[in-house]
Each structure stands twice: as C-alpha cells, then as structure tokens.
Amino acid sequence: MKSKMKNTMIIAIVIILIIGFGIFLIKDSKANGNGLNSGEKVQIVKLSVENGQYVMNPSQVKRGIPVRIEADVTKMPGCSKSFVIPSFNVMKVFTSTDNTVEFTPDKAGVFNVMCSMNMYKGTLTVE
Ligand SMILES: [Cu+2]
Secondary structure, eight states, X not given: OHHHHHHHHHHHHHHHHHHHHHHHHHHHHHHTSOSTTTOOOOEEEEEEEETXXXXXXXSEEOTTSOEEXXXXXXXXXXXXXXXXXXXXXXXXXXXXXXXXXXXXXXXXXXXXXXXXXXXXXXXXXXX
C-alpha cells in the first residue's frame, strides 16, 4: 500500500514537471517567433549596393537581438541579390517581392558579407 502511494506521488510530480516544461516551451517558442505580434525588438538593417560594394545601414548591430535585413533590390544589380553571411549561415536570394531575411547574431565581431560568388562584399559589425 505504501509503495502505491509512492508511485502516485511520483506520477504526480512527473505530471507537474511535464506541465511546467510545456509552459516553458510555449514561452520559448513565442520568444523565438518573428516578433511582429509580441512587440519584441528587431534590428532593421537596410541593404543596398553602392560602387560595387554592399552598404548596410546601420552597419553595426547588437548581439543576441534578431536582425531583419531589408534589401533595396532596385539598388542591387545582378548577382548582388544573392546574399551570404557565412558566419551566421545566412543565404538569401532577394527579389522585389521577397526582400527580407532574418537571423540572430550570436557572436560579436566584424563579419564579411558577400554575394554567393564573392564579387560584391561588405561588412557587418556585431557589438
Ligand atoms: Cu556575384
């Protein structure tokens, strides 16, 4: 009889843990959402090309906060629309109807950005 009570208690504790973990996961998935509804901060960086180089405005962002790159494809000739940030696994071909890409920089430093053929270049600083 005693062991039955013990089992019941263990099951109760496991259920509480599962519920607690579930709430944690729900919270976490909201935190990782696109932030459009939650009012979470997103750093917007305008991207264009000038004199054959990528221009990021601003060219410096904060670590750990999502970045949304908004490309002005009217100022991006040819293959410069094929945009890569190797350090953050960003690869995106911008079009006039799909001109944004989001990522969260998880390390600080000065990072190269380039087109997929490494012709157009630029840098993004993460502080
Ligand atoms: Cu290129």
